[in-house]
Amino acid sequence: MAHAATHDHDDHHGAPKGFFQRWVMSTNHKDIGTLYLIFSLTMFFIGGAFAMVIRAELFKPGMQLVQPYFFNEMTTMHALVMIFGAIMPAFVGLANWMVPLMVGAPDMALPRMNNLSFWILPFAFFMLLSTLFMPGGGPAGGWTMYPPLSLQGESVAYVIFAIHLMGISSIMGAINIIATILNMRAPGMDLLKMPVFVWSWLITAFLLIAVMPVLAGAVTMLLTDKYFHTNFFNAAGGGDPVLFQHIFWFFGHPEVYIMILPAFGIISEIIPTFARKPIFGYRAMVFAIASIAFLSFIVWAHHMFAVGLPMGAEIFFMYATMLIAVPTGVKVFNWVSTMWGGSMTFETPMLFSIAFVILFTIGGFSGLMLALAPADFQYHDTYFVVAHFHYVLVTGAAFSIMAAAYYWIPKWSGHMYSETWGKIHFWSSVISVNVLFFPQHFLGLAGMPRRIPDYNVAFANFNMISSIGGFWFGASQLIFLGVIIHCVFFSKKKAADRSWEGAKGLEWTVPSPAPFHTFDVPPVIHDDELAHGNTDH
Amino acid sequence: MALFGGEAWANPVANQMNMTKGVSEWSPYAMHMVALWVCVVIGVLVFGAMFIAMFRFRKSRGAVAEKWAHSTKLEVVWTVVPVIILIFLANLATGGLTTFADTTGADMTIKVTGYQWKWRYDYVDYKGKGVDKVGFVSKLEESSDRTRQLKSNLDPEKIQVEGYNTYLLDVDKPLVVPVGVKIRFIIVGGDVIHSWWVPALGWKMDAIPGIANAAWTNIKEPGVYRGQCAELCGQDHGFMPIVVKAVPKAEFEQWLATQEDEAKIQKAAQTAQNAPAPAPQG
Numbered sequence: 001m002a003h004a005a006t007h008d009h010d011d012h013h014g015a016p017k018g019f020f021q022r023w024v025m026s027t028n029h030k031d032i033g034t035l036y037l038i039f040s041l042t043m044f045f046i047g048g049a050f051a052m053v054i055r056a057e058l059f060k061p062g063m064q065l066v067q068p069y070f071f072n073e074m075t076t077m078h079a080l081v082m083i084f085g086a087i088m089p090a091f092v093g094l095a096n097w098m099v100p101l102m103v104g105a106p107d108m109a110l111p112r113m114n115n116l117s118f119w120i121l122p123f124a125f126f127m128l129l130s131t132l133f134m135p136g137g138g139p140a141g142g143w144t145m146y147p148p149l150s151l152q153g154e155s156v157a158y159v160i161f162a163i164h165l166m167g168i169s170s171i172m173g174a175i176n177i178i179a180t181i182l183n184m185r186a187p188g189m190d191l192l193k194m195p196v197f198v199w200s201w202l203i204t205a206f207l208l209i210a211v212m213p214v215l216a217g218a219v220t221m222l223l224t225d226k227y228f229h230t231n232f233f234n235a236a237g238g239g240d241p242v243l244f245q246h247i248f249w250f251f252g253h254p255e256v257y258i259m260i261l262p263a264f265g266i267i268s269e270i271i272p273t274f275a276r277k278p279i280f281g282y283r284a285m286v287f288a289i290a291s292i293a294f295l296s297f298i299v300w301a302h303h304m305f306a307v308g309l310p311m312g313a314e315i316f317f318m319y320a321t322m323l324i325a326v327p328t329g330v331k332v333f334n335w336v337s338t339m340w341g342g343s344m345t346f347e348t349p350m351l352f353s354i355a356f357v358i359l360f361t362i363g364g365f366s367g368l369m370l371a372l373a374p375a376d377f378q379y380h381d382t383y384f385v386v387a388h389f390h391y392v393l394v395t396g397a398a399f400s401i402m403a404a405a406y407y408w409i410p411k412w413s414g415h416m417y418s419e420t421w422g423k424i425h426f427w428s429s430v431i432s433v434n435v436l437f438f439p440q441h442f443l444g445l446a447g448m449p450r451r452i453p454d455y456n457v458a459f460a461n462f463n464m465i466s467s468i469g470g471f472w473f474g475a476s477q478l479i480f481l482g483v484i485i486h487c488v489f490f491s492k493k494k495a496a497d498r499s500w501e502g503a504k505g506l507e508w509t510v511p512s513p514a515p516f517h518t519f520d521v522p523p524v525i526h527d528d529e530l531a532h533g534n535t536d537h
Numbered sequence: 538m539a540l541f542g543g544e545a546w547a548n549p550v551a552n553q554m555n556m557t558k559g560v561s562e563w564s565p566y567a568m569h570m571v572a573l574w575v576c577v578v579i580g581v582l583v584f585g586a587m588f589i590a591m592f593r594f595r596k597s598r599g600a601v602a603e604k605w606a607h608s609t610k611l612e613v614v615w616t617v618v619p620v621i622i623l624i625f626l627a628n629l630a631t632g633g634l635t636t637f638a639d640t641t642g643a644d645m646t647i648k649v650t651g652y653q654w655k656w657r658y659d660y661v662d663y664k665g666k667g668v669d670k671v672g673f674v675s676k677l678e679e680s681s682d683r684t685r686q687l688k689s690n691l692d693p694e695k696i697q698v699e700g701y702n703t704y705l706l707d708v709d710k711p712l713v714v715p716v717g718v719k720i721r722f723i724i725v726g727g728d729v730i731h732s733w734w735v736p737a738l739g740w741k742m743d744a745i746p747g748i749a750n751a752a753w754t755n756i757k758e759p760g761v762y763r764g765q766c767a768e769l770c771g772q773d774h775g776f777m778p779i780v781v782k783a784v785p786k787a788e789f790e791q792w793l794a795t796q797e798d799e800a801k802i803q804k805a806a807q808t809a810q811n812a813p814a815p816a817p818q819g
Contacts, residue, residue, distance in 0.1 A: 061693040061704060063685055069772040142769045148746060149729040149771055235747020241730060242745060275594070278606040306732060306767075307743045308724075308750035311638040315631060322623045326616060332583060333615045339590040341603035346591075354591070358584055365576035372572055372626060374565040374633030377740035378556055381732060381767040446553035447736040449767045452775030454685055457693055457702045458549035502602075 015516045024119070027111035029096050030514060032118050034412070036093025037405075039121060041481070043085030044398075046129070048474050050078035055436075055470035061457050071453035072140035073132065079143035080159075083259065084166045085125055087393065090401045091262040092117075092173045095201045098408065099177060101507040101514060102195045104186025104523045109179035117172035124165035131155035142451065144252070145219065147233040147244050151226045160219045167212040174208035177201055186506070188525035192286070195505055195531055196279060199286045200265025203293045207254045207261070210297075215251040218244060242307055249300035257296045260392060261289055263360075263400035264331060267353045269505070270407050271335055272531060274350035275342030276502035280334045282532045288327035288334075295324050305376045314373045321371040325364070332361050347500070348422030352403035355430045356396060363391030366441065381451075384444025390437045395430075402429075402480065409487055410495030414513030417487035425483055428476040435469030504531040547737050548701065548763045559739040560762065560783070562719075562755040566739070568633050575622060637740065640751045643721035647712070648672075651724075651731030651744035651766065654773035658712045661723070663793060670800040671793065677776050678707045685776060706763040711780035715789035716756045724750045729771060735764030735781050743768055756783040 015031070016022045026032055053074045057065045066074070096114065100107055108114045131138035136154025139145070150156065181202045185194070194202075222244070224230040231237025233244045264285075272279045279285060301309060301317040309317075335357050344350070366388040370379050379385060402425075410416050439462035444450075448459045455463065495512040509529065510518045545558040558566045594600040646661035652674075659672035677685075681704055684691040693704040714720055724733050726744040734741030737760075742752045756762075764779040784792070 062689070062691075063687045065687075067687055067772070068775065072769070072772060072774070140772070146730055146769075149769065152729070152771065235745075240747065241726075242748065276596070276602040277604075280606050281608075281612055282606065284612055306741050307745065308748065311634060314634055314638075318630060318634070319627055322627055325623060326619050329619045330612070330616060333611075336583060336587050336590065337608075337611070338606075339587065339594065341605070342590070342594045343596045343600045343602040344591065344594050345596045354587070357587065361580065361583065365580060368576060368626075369569065369572045372565075372568055372630040372633075374630055374637055375569045375572060377637070377742075378565050378569065378736065380741060381734075442552075442554040445556045447549045447557070447764070449734070449765050449775075451769045452765070454705060454775050456549060456704050456706050458551050458553065461552055 025115070027107075027115055028516060029100050029108045029111070029114065030412075030516065032108075032114050033093045033095075033097030035118050036089045036096055039118070040086050040090035040093055040401075041484075043081050043089070043125065044477070045481075047078050047081035047086055048477065050074045050081065051470065052474050054078065055467040057453055058455070058463050059467040060464060061455055061460050063454050066453070068453045069137065069140055072142075072451070073138045075451050076139045076142055077129070077132065080128065080139070081125070082393075083143065083255075084163075085121075087259045087397050087401070088170065089121060091201075091204070091259070091397075092170075092177075094197075094262065094266070094401070094404050094408075095173075095177050097412065098507060099180055099198055099201060100184070101411075101510065101518060102198050102505055103181060103184065103189050104506050104519050104525065105180055105184035106517065106519045108176050109184055110176045113172050114176055117169045117176065120165050120169040120172075124162045124169065127158055127165075128162035131158045134158075144245075144248060145222060146248075147222060147225065147241055150222060151233075156226045157223065160223045163219050164216055167216045170208050171212050174205035174212075177205040178209075181205075186519065186522040186525055188527075189506075192283065193525075193527070193530055193532060195265070196268035196282070196285050196289075197262070197265030200261045200263075200268075200289050203289050204258050204261045207258050207293055207296065211251040211254040211258075214247060215255075218247040218251065221247075242304070245304050245307060246301065249303045250297075252303065253300045254293075254296040256389075256392075257292060259397045260360075261293065263356070263397050264289060266400045266404045266407075267335065267356050269531065270349050270353040270403055271338050271357075273407070273500050273502045273504070274347060274353075275339050275344050277338060277342040279532055280337035280340075281330075284330055285334055288330045291327040292324060295320060295327075299324065302371060302373075302376075305373045306380045318371060318373045322368065325368050325371075328364055332357060332364075343502075345501075347406075347419060348417075348426055349403045349407035351423065351426045351430075352399050352406065355426070356399045356403065359391055359395030359399070359430075359433075363388055363396055366391065379444060381449055382444035383440040383448045383450055386450045387437050387440035387444060390440070394437070395433055399429075405480075405484065407500075408507070409484065410499035411507060411510075411512050411514055413488045413491070414495055414511075415487050415491035416493040416495050416499070417483050417491065421479060421483045421486070425476060425479040428479060429473060432469050432472035432476055436466055436473050437469070439463075439466045439469075504529060506530070545737070545758075547760045548706065549736075557736050560737045560756055560758050560760065561739050562757065563633075563636055563753075564739045565633060568629055571629060572626060575626065579622075637752075640721050640753045643719045643753055645715070645718050645720045646723060647714070647720060648723045648725070649733050649744065650727045651733065651770070651777075652727040653729060653771050654766070654777040656708075656712075656731075656733070656766075656777065656779060657727070660793065660796075668793065669797050670804065671796040673710050675708045675710045675712060675780070677705070677778055678703075678709050681705050681707060682776070703763070705776060706765070706778045706780070708778055708780045711761070711782040713782045713784060713789060713792050714756065715786045716759050716783045717786060719753055719755045721751060721753050724752065730768050731766050731770045731777070732768035733764075733779060734767040735762050735779055737762040737764075738781070741767045756781075759783050759785055 139159045141150035221232040231239040233239045299321045302321040498508040645663045648659040650657040655676035660668040696704040724744045726746040731744040738754045762781045766777045
């Protein structure tokens, strides 16, 4: 039996005492998870600061604050930092903390690689951000790096090296998560009994392994075009600028699902907890995530409807894209059905989850509209698109991360956060984020292109409203920071092991805060303790 | 809500909330409105159900959680119904796409070239006859350009043409086209990728180096229609507007003739200038 092996050595030591030993040399999934989350929060504020510059310049017509080139650096950096620095590491951090706890594993399968995949990131972002202080400035060709424009920049080599590092980090993280989920589950934790969050990450990890090398290939071709006289994307040398867009979006579309599938998982954990009712249609939820992941590989050119694709291609990518609405709809309907007939309370994680369902769905609606190629000829590259992807990424991905933080922080810190301040953070965020992004739909429909530093006075009012919402939303996140710091260091309210009345799953069977080592001995699994898979359907 | 109702705005108006109906024979406006209403109806149903659930099934109202977590019947319904709605939308969109993609039968061809940060227009043919050397560069007009400089302290509100604010939406030399003629645009990029977009014409098309894209319009009403570059193309991406001046056919033909004459005079002048230098050309 497994028990015999673990009794051979005394492994019940705590965390290393030295700061350097504990944090820099860590191989502990909880500490590395914490590092990821702190890193992500830092990047969230840095990327947010860039967004504040953008919204400040767009506050009214005329150029008041920055030069147009610097404005482009801000839009580019805002996207790169938020995508690769804030959203993705936050999900990896959550996976690090929660996947072993949720499947009854003692740690991640590959702890040293875990350390490496985290510690690459600060260096990658140091390099990326340092370009802002160099002569010639940072990247200003958009996060999509379309050539020939992106090759006009002086910082190409730095940016591409940074992206390679981020890619290596992501791939290692993904390998680790797959290895952990497939090999380290406690006996009795069948695949179809796993929490939806674990399922969502398993599928996401495969997406990461599939597409990060594609991005690496695309940017390497940019690098050789810039410095080694190749002509992959140079029309004058027989290359094709559109080729880059195909390769980029073959990465890019799965990438946007990498940023939303774990969010689906989180929401599928939180809503059943606070509705006190099992998730509706567990298998359908898992199958929907898998279908969305599959479809993500065959829709990339819907980002390119205006590049002049042949009509057959436009029709194919339009139909394939529209199909995504079906599994996504299933997820939304199932979340609503989980709430129906429940016994709901509305603590902060639940509030963020409900806001997620509504606002992500609004982002989904605009996504459906964008999928219609003829209409996209108008929407494309306007603020309508900006509104769309901020609804799915801010009120989608970022809100799910906030929901997760509130949901699991009692388990991480051993303390309850301030519910009052959590709710203040929620209401302030949810109102301001709509003031920020909803008017952008109108701006786009009225004809305002994206990525412009200045605009005609017809667009003035909605831009001002949007900017006010932006500053307000930015300031609201300081409340979030305050709630976290208070919870971790100052809160007197001890968290129970099962911190939420309706919470199910293995993570709630260990003490709060979770000890440095958990599940040294695989837990004996009782099906009725699991959140999912315990009913016969 | 006048700003939400369907109007054929030639140019953006203050507080405009919806897409223009456009002035061309082809317009995605109807498609857009159908999709919008489909989304609104589904949204009302789904969010309505959510709010009812949040009200009825609260613990504070004594709700006791039920145990069910599955219903094959419901799941089939909400897989099949969206598919039917999507087929309807796809059918509509395919029709729109087919008409848009058909650039044949055009009576006129204009070549559009995007440069950092201006547009060049070349008139290629009109009514089956080649146009002789009519082409020009069109860029942001001077007062907007002065005003948009960082800390210029000039007021964007003051830049007006006929009572309409044209800040960043006016050029030194507009593209002149006839109404009621199917015009084919050949769109290319001269340096980086740009995108030629006039909302009133209903589409945008990327201007890519090395690729000749085609699109068409058939403007129904005379007027001045403004647009902007829609693909990030560098520091002055926000400052390369597009102005299309649509005029009645007769007026256009007269304008075109004048332009051809001017081109001839210019060419003659150039030849005269070059005459003293007998260096063989080409």
